[in-house]
Amino acid sequence: MNDLAERDRAVVWHPFTQMQTAPLPVPIVRGEGSVLYGADGREYLDMISSWWVNLHGHAHPHIAQRLSEQLNTLEHVIFAGFTHQPAVELAERLLAILPPNQAKVFYSDNGSTAVEVALKMAFQYWHNLGQPRRKVVALENAYHGDTFGAMAVGGRSAFSAPFAPFLFDVDFLPAPVAGQEQAVLEQAKELFSDDVAAFIVEPLVQGSGGMIMYEPETLDALFSLARQYGVLIIADEVMTGFGRTGKLFASDYLREKADLMCLSKGLTGGTMALGVTTCTQAIYDAFLSTDKLRTLFHGHSFTANPLACAAALASMDLLLLDETQVAIRRIAQKNSTFAQRLATYSTVGNIRQRGTLLAFDLMVGEETSYFNTIRDVAYDFLTARGVLMRPLGNVLYLMPPYCTTDEQLDYTYQQIIDLLQTI
Numbered sequence: 001m002n003d004l005a006e007r008d009r010a011v012v013w014h015p016f017t018q019m020q021t022a023p024l025p026v027p028i029v030r031g032e033g034s035v036l037y038g039a040d041g042r043e044y045l046d047m048i049s050s051w052w053v054n055l056h057g058h059a060h061p062h063i064a065q066r067l068s069e070q071l072n073t074l075e076h077v078i079f080a081g082f083t084h085q086p087a088v089e090l091a092e093r094l095l096a097i098l099p100p101n102q103a104k105v106f107y108s109d110n111g112s113t114a115v116e117v118a119l120k121m122a123f124q125y126w127h128n129l130g131q132p133r134r135k136v137v138a139l140e141n142a143y144h145g146d147t148f149g150a151m152a153v154g155g156r157s158a159f160s161a162p163f164a165p166f167l168f169d170v171d172f173l174p175a176p177v178a179g180q181e182q183a184v185l186e187q188a189k190e191l192f193s194d195d196v197a198a199f200i201v202e203p204l205v206q207g208s209g210g211m212i213m214y215e216p217e218t219l220d221a222l223f224s225l226a227r228q229y230g231v232l233i234i235a236d237e238v239m240t241g242f243g244r245t246g247k248l249f250a251s252d253y254l255r256e257k258a259d260l261m262c263l264s265k266g267l268t269g270g271t272m273a274l275g276v277t278t279c280t281q282a283i284y285d286a287f288l289s290t291d292k293l294r295t296l297f298h299g300h301s302f303t304a305n306p307l308a309c310a311a312a313l314a315s316m317d318l319l320l321l322d323e324t325q326v327a328i329r330r331i332a333q334k335n336s337t338f339a340q341r342l343a344t345y346s347t348v349g350n351i352r353q354r355g356t357l358l359a360f361d362l363m364v365g366e367e368t369s370y371f372n373t374i375r376d377v378a379y380d381f382l383t384a385r386g387v388l389m390r391p392l393g394n395v396l397y398l399m400p401p402y403c404t405t406d407e408q409l410d411y412t413y414q415q416i417i418d419l420l421q422t423i
């Protein structure tokens with residue numbers, strides 16, 4: 001079966017991968033619950049939910065059932081001028097669980113496009129009102145996706161360096177992490193003005209930036225400041241949505257609610273690509289007109305794909321079950337007990353947790369960066385022991401599917417402890 005890896009190398013270009021030096025990819029033949037099965041018979045505990053998308057485990061029978069029914073009914077239909085049951089029902093059910101100020105659902109097909117749509121809605125909102133605003137405020141180290149608009153509002157890094165000249169100007173605030181709250185608020189007072197169209201954040205947890213966490217009170221204060229100038233607030237919940245932070249949405253921790261929200265990743269339980277941008281009635285209304293030029297001219301071929309919507313509905317059935325909510329609390333509780341154990345290691349620093357998300361820094365090597373070699377040591381060590389984690393530089397984190405058992409978590413914790421005793 002190494003054959004498949006060789007064939008892959010001959011024809012495939014992988015994401016975020018230096019193809020010259022990367023080892024051959026691992027062929028996976030099957031998934032069940034939190035376990036991925038390799039072609040060579042090895043098993044991997046998927047402790048990062050396959051790039052943060054999986055909520056209920058792999059090949060979940062309920063999602064598979066709903067999806068196969070939909071596949072035999074309607075696989076796709078153009079979404080301009082036409083609609084279908086899964087899209088309407090999903091919008092209704094999403095709005096029922098999102099903050100009450102969210103009024104309309106716009107579909108696309110991934111997290112980056114959900115962000116692009118939110119930015120375009122925000123810019124065109126001001127344009128349609130006849131009061132164009134040019135500026136955007138975002139947080140340093142933010143990640144909002146890899147398309148150009150999403151990259152522009154992301155923290156500037158080695159990843160975006162080749163494209164820097166092509167990204168629109170954005171003003172960045174540092175993340176208001178512990179100890180920095182006051183300084184960031186002071187800086188925000190300088191930045192927000194009535195020329196700012198939008199303020200975009202990953203609420204409470206900046207994922208790709210290194211699982212940087214901060215408190216709801218500070219974000220509420222930032223949102224209030226932005227509001228004084230009418231700035232539209234965009235909550236990018238592509239990663240934090242659907243229970244990861246312990247509540248259904250990170251926004252549920254906040255008093256101030258965003259005007260626009262972006263969802264993807266866990267939306268379909270990790271089964272299909274789907275993106276959603278939601279907005280308030282006021283934003284939607286700014287596009288209503290007999291003048292066609294006020295239309296939001298944006299769409300994708302696979303907008304509101306019925307299969308993806310059916311998967312999202314099935315995933316939501318599972319997410320809202322009592323047993324899933326209990327599992328989320330159980331994982332959070334176990335992680336917090338493990339965090340106390342981690343605190344006794346001198347090679348572990350900056351332990352942080354929000355709901356099911358647990359992250360900490362490995363305090364070895366000269367500096368903290370994505371390219372830190374401790375990353376490779378940790379990745380190889382854990383993978384060899386059948387635990388799939390993908391450190392962000394020297395930041396190790398856990399983002400398990402909610403079906404992960406206590407036994408699987410304990411096994412994972414033990415491998416992490418062994419790693420700490422090795423490095």
Ligand SMILES: *Cc1c(COP(=O)(O)O)cnc(C)c1O
Pocket residue numbers: 110111112113115143144145146202207208236237238239240264265
């Ligand atoms: C992953 C991610 C995105 C981009 O989503 P894709 O589906 O990978 O394009 C956007 N925002 C956040 C917060 C993310 O974590």
